Amino acid sequence: MENRLILKFVFLPLLIILTGFIAQRIGLNIHQIIALSIFSASVFATLLFWDFRVAIAFLGIAILLITKTVDLENMVKFASLEVILFLVGMMVLVGLLKEGGFFAWLVTLILRIRNLTAKKFVFIISILSALLSCCVDEVTSIIFMAAAILEICNYFEVDPTPFIIISILSTNIGSTGTVLGNPIGILIASKSGLTFEDFILKAFPIMWVCLLSAIFLVIIWYRKEIKKLGENIKNFGANEILIKLIRVPPERQLKIGLSIFALTLLFIALHHRLELLWGLETNTLLLSIPLISAGGVMLWRHSQARSYIEKDVDWWTLIFFLLLFAKAGTLKYTGVTEVLARKITYLVKGNPITLISSLLWTSAIGSSILDNVVLVAAFIPIVQSFKDLGFVVQPLWWALLFGGCFGGNITLVGSTANIVALGILEKEKNIRMTFFRWFWVGLTVGVVTTGVAWLALIWLPFYR
Amino acid sequence: MKIKEIMKKEVVSVKPEDNVMDALRFLFKMRISGLPVINAQGKLVGVFTEKDVLSHILPSYIEKVGRFIYEDNPKSTKKKFMELDKVKVSQLMRRDVITTNEDTGLCEVARIMLTQKARRLPVVDKSGKVVGIVAREDVVKAYAKEAEWKID
Numbered sequence: 001m002e003n004r005l006i007l008k009f010v011f012l013p014l015l016i017i018l019t020g021f022i023a024q025r026i027g028l029n030i031h032q033i034i035a036l037s038i039f040s041a042s043v044f045a046t047l048l049f050w051d052f053r054v055a056i057a058f059l060g061i062a063i064l065l066i067t068k069t070v071d072l073e074n075m076v077k078f079a080s081l082e083v084i085l086f087l088v089g090m091m092v093l094v095g096l097l098k099e100g101g102f103f104a105w106l107v108t109l110i111l112r113i114r115n116l117t118a119k120k121f122v123f124i125i126s127i128l129s130a131l132l133s134c135c136v137d138e139v140t141s142i143i144f145m146a147a148a149i150l151e152i153c154n155y156f157e158v159d160p161t162p163f164i165i166i167s168i169l170s171t172n173i174g175s176t177g178t179v180l181g182n183p184i185g186i187l188i189a190s191k192s193g194l195t196f197e198d199f200i201l202k203a204f205p206i207m208w209v210c211l212l213s214a215i216f217l218v219i220i221w222y223r224k225e226i227k228k229l230g231e232n233i234k235n236f237g238a239n240e241i242l243i244k245l246i247r248v249p250p251e252r253q254l255k256i257g258l259s260i261f262a263l264t265l266l267f268i269a270l271h272h273r274l275e276l277l278w279g280l281e282t283n284t285l286l287l288s289i290p291l292i293s294a295g296g297v298m299l300w301r302h303s304q305a306r307s308y309i310e311k312d313v314d315w316w317t318l319i320f321f322l323l324l325f326a327k328a329g330t331l332k333y334t335g336v337t338e339v340l341a342r343k344i345t346y347l348v349k350g351n352p353i354t355l356i357s358s359l360l361w362t363s364a365i366g367s368s369i370l371d372n373v374v375l376v377a378a379f380i381p382i383v384q385s386f387k388d389l390g391f392v393v394q395p396l397w398w399a400l401l402f403g404g405c406f407g408g409n410i411t412l413v414g415s416t417a418n419i420v421a422l423g424i425l426e427k428e429k430n431i432r433m434t435f436f437r438w439f440w441v442g443l444t445v446g447v448v449t450t451g452v453a454w455l456a457l458i459w460l461p462f463y464r
Numbered sequence: 465m466k467i468k469e470i471m472k473k474e475v476v477s478v479k480p481e482d483n484v485m486d487a488l489r490f491l492f493k494m495r496i497s498g499l500p501v502i503n504a505q506g507k508l509v510g511v512f513t514e515k516d517v518l519s520h521i522l523p524s525y526i527e528k529v530g531r532f533i534y535e536d537n538p539k540s541t542k543k544k545f546m547e548l549d550k551v552k553v554s555q556l557m558r559r560d561v562i563t564t565n566e567d568t569g570l571c572e573v574a575r576i577m578l579t580q581k582a583r584r585l586p587v588v589d590k591s592g593k594v595v596g597i598v599a600r601e602d603v604v605k606a607y608a609k610e611a612e613w614k615i616d
Contacts, residue, residue: 098530147525154540427524428540 057323078329089290095312100257118230130174177207195272210449332381341385363403368410402453410446412438468566471596480554510557
């Protein structure tokens with residue numbers, strides 16, 4: 001283990017130097033080379049040194065500042081505090097919902113399904129996984145879905161693995177549906193000026209088509225396992241004991257929590273209209289509504305406020321995002337992304353359809369290996385540079401979103417939801433997912449769903 | 465006052481290769497909630513407590529799901545408990561153990577117990593060999609003695 005770590009630490013500087021060398025060969029200046037190398041260091045860190053990524057990000061930012069590659073003012077600007085604060089606000093709200101028992105209540109809804117059949121179960125877990133990841137975030141959503149699936153599969157004595165896989169695939173597909181589903185959703189919205197309404201009109205319907213195609217595929221793929229569950233459900237005579245397994249949480253707190261959440265969703269859905277009405281800058285309300293709700297929650301439950309901020313907010317990840325965004329911004333600031341955009345334009349011969357297709361498939365393949373936030377953060381300044389080159393960029397934003405989310409299904413490390421849920425499965429049932437057990441079904445669903453998005457982006461004038 | 469003056473020198477412990485069922489029986493017999501785990505070379509390799517057993521038999525997601533109240537025991541807990549005799553102490557024990565040494569002062573040990581929420585600290589020598597153990601009770605009693613307070 002030690003030796004592998006040392007080897008990787010030797011490997012990292014080599015990779016960075018190689019990036020710098022290639023950057024020099026394509027004619028970048030010294031600041032551009034530094035910006036690109038430091039950003040690549042972050043990307044390699046997420047691949048090789050998951051536990052060290054924040055440390056590497058800190059050092060990288062310091063180097064950018066000391067070498068005058070970026071100044072303080074721009075570094076702070078690129079850090080995209082608005083996106084970070086949005087995520088903090090949503091995490092506080094999710095903390096309240098957890099504490100109020102909202103998710104336990106959702107789990108009991110699944111446990112209490114009347115006349116349960118195996119196919120009904122597959123439909124319900126898929127649709128609920130997708131919708132839940134639309135409304136909260138994919139990681140929170142998958143923990144609760146995994147909990148419900150494990151309880152049910154335990155009860156009916158079947159292997160939970162196929163059903164956990166189905167739920168993960170649906171979660172990743174569902175996370176494209178709204179700006180809330182995935183950090184890349186809010187990141188894209190904030191940088192592109194796309195609104196929640198745009199997501200509902202243009203991403204939500206594709207999400208449904210992809211989800212239904214995926215359900216169709218997994219029903220065929222796992223037909224034997226689904227049949228076995230069906231037989232066991234019949235033999236066990238429905239889920240009477242399951243119905244009593246988890247207590248429905250106290251009503252008052254749950255109702256207040258749910259109302260706050262519903263109001264937040266409603267205002268987020270209406271944010272664009274209200275911004276127009278009140279003459280606010282695009283997405284001002286989208287980004288501040290979670291802050292208003294979180295502020296309200298912390299006033300209401302003031303004795304818990306510190307715990308929401310300290311325990312429910314995932315600072316480790318958010319700090320990494322903040323620094324990553326600053327580094328990605330530096331790529332644009334130094335002009336690296338403009339050079340890359342020009343090269344790409346030359347490669348695709350200026351054809352917008354080829355550009356959309358390559359961006360979609362590159363981000364799908366890229367996010368099957370990399371964290372999709374890292375990938376999207378890198379592509380955002382490039383897409384912004386395409387705007388300066390005269391391209392219509394809206395389809396490119398959608399290509400990033402769909403590629404970044406659907407690609408997460410291709411491998412078992414493609415998205416955080418996969419890692420979290422497979423971790424739970426391993427801990428609970430001692431089932432260790434192998435790369436290929438995941439890969440074939442993940443690849444099929446990943447390619448089909450990306451294909452659906454591809455056809456839509458290319459054929460439907462609606463997305464131009 | 466140094467820890468060597470108040471620590472218990474006879475350390476009862478379990479071995480990493482012991483099975484969890486036996487280790488648990490031993491805990492019940494001794495009426496304590498946890499024990500150091502010491503290997504054949506006399507070195508401390510972990511601490512085994514009742515808490516480790518609880519966290520093994522309950523679903524692992526229980527700490528992440530917030531308010532999630534089981535009205536009934538899920539099937540899995542009973543099954544996992546029954547399988548404990550196939551599980552080794554080394555699989556459940558906590559490996560990052562806070563220790564102290566013989567020359568540490570009483571107040572420092574009390575501070576560690578408070579800040580690290582430790583109930584008992586194994587006392588080790590320079591080679592990592594366990595030479596004693598000090599429990600919260602021993603520390604409080606030492607303070608009582610210092611204050612010349614008689615315990616009946």
